[in-house]
Amino acid sequence: MPCARQLSTTRTPRLLLERTQWGFMEDFLRTFFDQTVNGLVIGNIYALTAVGLAIIFGVGNLINFAHGSVYMVGAYVGWVCVTRLGLPLPAAFGVVIVVCGLLGMLIERMGLRSLQNSARIAPLLATIGISFVLDQLIQLTFTRAPQSFPSPLPNTRFPIGGVSIGVIDLLIAATGIGSAAVLYLFLRYTKLGWALRATAQDRDAAQQMGVNVNAVNQTAFAVASILGGIAGMLVGIYFSTVYPTMSFQAGLKGFAANLLGGLGNVPGAVLGGLLLGLIESYGVSLFGATYRNLFAYAILILVLLLRPQGLFSRQRQAPPEPLTGTFVPNSKPIPVPPWAIATAAGAALLLPLFVANPYVLQVLTNAWLFSMIALSITLATGTAGQTSLGHAGFVAIGAYASALLTQRLGLPFTVALPAAAILTALLGTLLVLPAFRLRAHYVAIATLGIGEIVNQMILNWDWLTNGVMGISNLPPPSFFGREAVRIQDVYWYALALLGIAALLQWRLVHSPLGRTWRALRDDDIAAQSYGINLNRYKTLVFASSTLIAGMTGAFTGHMYSYINHESFTNTISILGLTMVILGGMGNLIGAVVGAVALISLPEFFRVLVDYRYLVYGLTLLLLIRFRPQGLLGTV
Amino acid sequence: MAPLLELNALSRNFGGVLAVDHVSFELHAGETVSLIGPNGAGKTTLFNLITGLDQPSSGTILLDGRVLTGLRVDQFVERGIARTFQHGRVFGNMSVLENVLIGAHSRRQAAQRGLPFIELVRELLLALWPSPAVAAEEARLRQQALEILSLFGERLLPRLQQPAYSLSYANRRRLEMARALASQPRILLLDEPTAGMNPTETAEVLAFIRTLQARNLTILLIEHKLSLVMELSDRVIVMDNGQKIAEGKPHDVRNDPNVVEAYLGHPAPHPNGPRFSADTQFQSKGTTTNR
Numbered sequence: 001m002p003c004a005r006q007l008s009t010t011r012t013p014r015l016l017l018e019r020t021q022w023g024f025m026e027d028f029l030r031t032f033f034d035q036t037v038n039g040l041v042i043g044n045i046y047a048l049t050a051v052g053l054a055i056i057f058g059v060g061n062l063i064n065f066a067h068g069s070v071y072m073v074g075a076y077v078g079w080v081c082v083t084r085l086g087l088p089l090p091a092a093f094g095v096v097i098v099v100c101g102l103l104g105m106l107i108e109r110m111g112l113r114s115l116q117n118s119a120r121i122a123p124l125l126a127t128i129g130i131s132f133v134l135d136q137l138i139q140l141t142f143t144r145a146p147q148s149f150p151s152p153l154p155n156t157r158f159p160i161g162g163v164s165i166g167v168i169d170l171l172i173a174a175t176g177i178g179s180a181a182v183l184y185l186f187l188r189y190t191k192l193g194w195a196l197r198a199t200a201q202d203r204d205a206a207q208q209m210g211v212n213v214n215a216v217n218q219t220a221f222a223v224a225s226i227l228g229g230i231a232g233m234l235v236g237i238y239f240s241t242v243y244p245t246m247s248f249q250a251g252l253k254g255f256a257a258n259l260l261g262g263l264g265n266v267p268g269a270v271l272g273g274l275l276l277g278l279i280e281s282y283g284v285s286l287f288g289a290t291y292r293n294l295f296a297y298a299i300l301i302l303v304l305l306l307r308p309q310g311l312f313s314r315q316r317q318a319p320p321e322p323l324t325g326t327f328v329p330n331s332k333p334i335p336v337p338p339w340a341i342a343t344a345a346g347a348a349l350l351l352p353l354f355v356a357n358p359y360v361l362q363v364l365t366n367a368w369l370f371s372m373i374a375l376s377i378t379l380a381t382g383t384a385g386q387t388s389l390g391h392a393g394f395v396a397i398g399a400y401a402s403a404l405l406t407q408r409l410g411l412p413f414t415v416a417l418p419a420a421a422i423l424t425a426l427l428g429t430l431l432v433l434p435a436f437r438l439r440a441h442y443v444a445i446a447t448l449g450i451g452e453i454v455n456q457m458i459l460n461w462d463w464l465t466n467g468v469m470g471i472s473n474l475p476p477p478s479f480f481g482r483e484a485v486r487i488q489d490v491y492w493y494a495l496a497l498l499g500i501a502a503l504l505q506w507r508l509v510h511s512p513l514g515r516t517w518r519a520l521r522d523d524d525i526a527a528q529s530y531g532i533n534l535n536r537y538k539t540l541v542f543a544s545s546t547l548i549a550g551m552t553g554a555f556t557g558h559m560y561s562y563i564n565h566e567s568f569t570n571t572i573s574i575l576g577l578t579m580v581i582l583g584g585m586g587n588l589i590g591a592v593v594g595a596v597a598l599i600s601l602p603e604f605f606r607v608l609v610d611y612r613y614l615v616y617g618l619t620l621l622l623l624i625r626f627r628p629q630g631l632l633g634t635v
Numbered sequence: 636m637a638p639l640l641e642l643n644a645l646s647r648n649f650g651g652v653l654a655v656d657h658v659s660f661e662l663h664a665g666e667t668v669s670l671i672g673p674n675g676a677g678k679t680t681l682f683n684l685i686t687g688l689d690q691p692s693s694g695t696i697l698l699d700g701r702v703l704t705g706l707r708v709d710q711f712v713e714r715g716i717a718r719t720f721q722h723g724r725v726f727g728n729m730s731v732l733e734n735v736l737i738g739a740h741s742r743r744q745a746a747q748r749g750l751p752f753i754e755l756v757r758e759l760l761l762a763l764w765p766s767p768a769v770a771a772e773e774a775r776l777r778q779q780a781l782e783i784l785s786l787f788g789e790r791l792l793p794r795l796q797q798p799a800y801s802l803s804y805a806n807r808r809r810l811e812m813a814r815a816l817a818s819q820p821r822i823l824l825l826d827e828p829t830a831g832m833n834p835t836e837t838a839e840v841l842a843f844i845r846t847l848q849a850r851n852l853t854i855l856l857i858e859h860k861l862s863l864v865m866e867l868s869d870r871v872i873v874m875d876n877g878q879k880i881a882e883g884k885p886h887d888v889r890n891d892p893n894v895v896e897a898y899l900g901h902p903a904p905h906p907n908g909p910r911f912s913a914d915t916q917f918q919s920k921g922t923t924t925n926r
């Protein structure tokens with residue numbers, strides 16, 4: 001260090017300067033060391049999660065969306081064992097291993113094995129359903145509130161140089177290294193481990209050589225879930241808290257780490273996890289804690305775009321993706337006669353004249369708004385085959401755009417709503433644009449990441465969005481000066497918007513443009529060969545779809561008069577997709593029927609109200625398994 | 636006469652495997668040329684290169700003296716090159732009529748390129764509110780689609796509104812050919828149009844290709860059924876191991892010692908299907924095809 005020597009040879013007048021510079025260096029080094037330890041510890045957790053995802057992707061060619069939920073279940077099981085049952089830590093570990101292992105086998109059974117003959121994206125959607133169900137079960141049992149998890153570990157810290165390391169840090173590091181070693185020995189020296197590797201390399205060949213692929217899958221899910229569960233429990237101890245929503249972030253981060261190391265690459269997942277932990281840790285110390293999650297999603301998107309094969313893979317090509325990414329089974333739509341549509345529309349229109357119950361009207365208004373979200377999703381996902389798991393993000397953009405246009409620029413709602421819709425179409429399409437290169441399942445993951453990025457931007461761009469505080473006092477929806485004060489007016493406005501959206505979409509889907517979109521969905525290779533410019537038609541479909549999503553968001557925001565970063569969470573995206581599958585992919589009437597059914601049925605069967613999300617998850621699971629074409633058939 | 640299509644030392648390398656190895660040939664307007672060769676010879680890969688689905692490692696493709704290489708896939712159709720796929724790629728969830736209409740996609744007004752962004756808004760608006768010209772165009776395209784489908788007699792016409800996934804295998808292949816024709820190509824590339832067809836169906840395809848020849852369409856045909864090749868081709872090009880090993884009149888090629896060797900050097904080229912096997916290939920009255 002030439003600088004240090006120079007300083008130490010200078011004399012008194014420089015002493016003060018010397019002090020502060022040294023102090024600065026020391027501070028910097030200490031922070032750097034602390035952040036590195038933090039990063040490596042969290043990275044270890046990510047690595048444990050990512051390794052599980054990698055194993056499952058390797059043998060099952062499946063992105064397991066339920067993995068984050070298993071992690072959360074692990075955390076809760078550990079918490080129950082330690083705080084409620086008073087078990088010693090090693091025993092708690094044992095229980096977590098058993099419970100999560102069994103859970104993994106169950107997921108394999110429901111999410112993979114029973115769907116062997118379905119569309120290739122079916123298992124992915126099924127794991128989303130399972131994750132929904134697990135999250136709900138935990139919430140119903142232990143409430144949504146975070147539970148404190150007092151550390152069962154001694155509070156000792158070991159000084160190293162000027163800094164110190166805690167027992168939990170050491171435990172996590174030891175578990176990480178220990179699990180890696182056990183996993184290595186298992187894969188290397190046991191018969192099952194060998195079968196697992198063989199299956200990951202070439203499933204068909206392994207099957208022909210007599211490997212029982214089902215047993216291998218089951219083992220893979222069990223091992224992966226055990227690792228995930230352990231990671232969850234460690235994180236619970238580390239942050240002294242467990243909460244139901246920890247699952248979503250964990251799953252996505254594990255996935256980002258896995259992608260960083262190369263999908264399905266087990267050593268890559270370890271490195272990816274550590275790297276993600278470090279990036280986050282350094283990033284947080286530079287930009288602030290609220291940015292923590294943004295890094296994972298930014299990395300997710302960047303890697304998908306720039307190096308889909310991962311950082312540590314020598315292959316030049318992305319791993320073979322799970323064939324087609326659409327969930328459009330062959331089926332003929334059930335014809336709905338025009339008079340039936342007209343009758344239903346008429347009844348919906350006249351309803352407020354006969355039903356005065358504001359609760360009923362509010363529920364149905366929600367149903368109309370969700371119908372629009374479902375229409376928007378079914379346009380991209382059903383008609384054009386671009387599976388979107390991030391539509392809530394576009395709804396949020398619409399809501400914020402309209403809120404800002406009315407509040408900051410003082411525009412009337414009549415102008416702000418279409419303006420917000422158009423802004424959403426522009427911004428939304430720009431956000432998805434980089435993902436146009438991706439195909440099949442990768443589109444689903446990219447859109448999921450994009451939805452989260454929107455949420456993170458809302459959270460972090462205080463100057464624009466007012467951050468966590470959100471925006472309040474939005475004027476109620478009003479058209480041409482007629483404010484919707486009574487719930488009836490809100491109802492009619494929402495219904496009118498739905499009518500407009502449905503009509504426009506109907507015309508689009510039945511035009512030559514709709515035909516082109518469906519060609520792109522059915523076979524994008526053949527579509528290109530017949531002159532269809534994929535980028536152009538993906539742009540058009542996302543623009544149209546996000547336009548409707550933005551319009552919905554604008555109206556919803558003003559209806560509630562308050563929005564913040566939690567108003568439009570990922571649950572909305574998944575719920576919307578469930579509605580679309582329920583009604584039949586690409587089926588416009590189906591989208592409305594699906595939305596009305598899922599929103600109003602739990603409300604009107606009062607017993608179901610508390611269990612509504614459980615109902616949604618189960619509906620999704622059952623549909624995928626037993627009626628993939630939905631109620632009215634795919635179009 | 637200047638060639639319509641010209642391949643110059645076209646190569647495609649798959650990580651060390653030369654699937655297409657410096658292949659050059661020309662195609663003149665109105666000609667029917669057949670591309671034959673054992674399985675894995677590189678015929679389909681060559682088709683992928685000519686239709687822009689795959690990019691050559693080296694070499695150029697010229698259409699009417701203009702370079703095609705480097706264009707996007709979808710631009711190849713606009714220039715007049717259309718194909719069918721060896722393993723069939725109809726749009727399963729779309730009706731027969733819609734499948735054919737997709738073939739005409741690049742001819743539609745609304746799909747034409749224009750100013751960036753404006754072209755997109757224009758296409759959206761034309762889809763929502765078609766101008767009279769666009770509506771008339773759509774009606775005309777439908778009429779043409781019906782005419783094309785009628786080339787297959789009563790095979791597809793009664794099934795216009797049926798989804799393509801419900802068609803028989805042979806009908807899907809016919810649908811592919813109809814879809815290709817709907818783009819009004821200058822060159823039609825057919826990849827084993829009769830694969831998996833019975834003798835009657837094969838004979839129908841032969842008659843169909845004859846009709847196209849009568850309309851002076853330029854055709855490049857991959858076919859394993861030799862009698863069909865002998866009957867239809869003006870010229871035959873033989874590929875083996877990525878290389879062009881012979882080219883000439885059907886009769887001359889059949890007696891070329893290189894060709895004989897190439898085929899005999901590949902015992903049992905394919906386990907299934909009536910393929911170009913050593914037993915049948917040099918019998919001019921092919922046993923694999925009945926007419």
Ligand SMILES: Nc1ncnc2c1ncn2[C@@H]1O[C@H](COP(=O)(O)OP(=O)(O)OP(=O)(O)O)[C@@H](O)[C@H]1O
Pocket residue numbers: 649652654672673674675676677678679680681721
């Ligand atoms: N995408 C690819 N990646 C790697 N190798 C490929 C790829 N496509 C084709 N090949 C290889 O290139 C060679 C030529 O294949 P191609 O499909 O062009 O043969 P073909 O003449 O059409 O055979 P067939 O009569 O069976 O259809 C084969 O060895 C094949 O394995």
Ligand SMILES: [Mg+2]
Pocket residue numbers: 678679680721
């Ligand atoms: Mg071939």
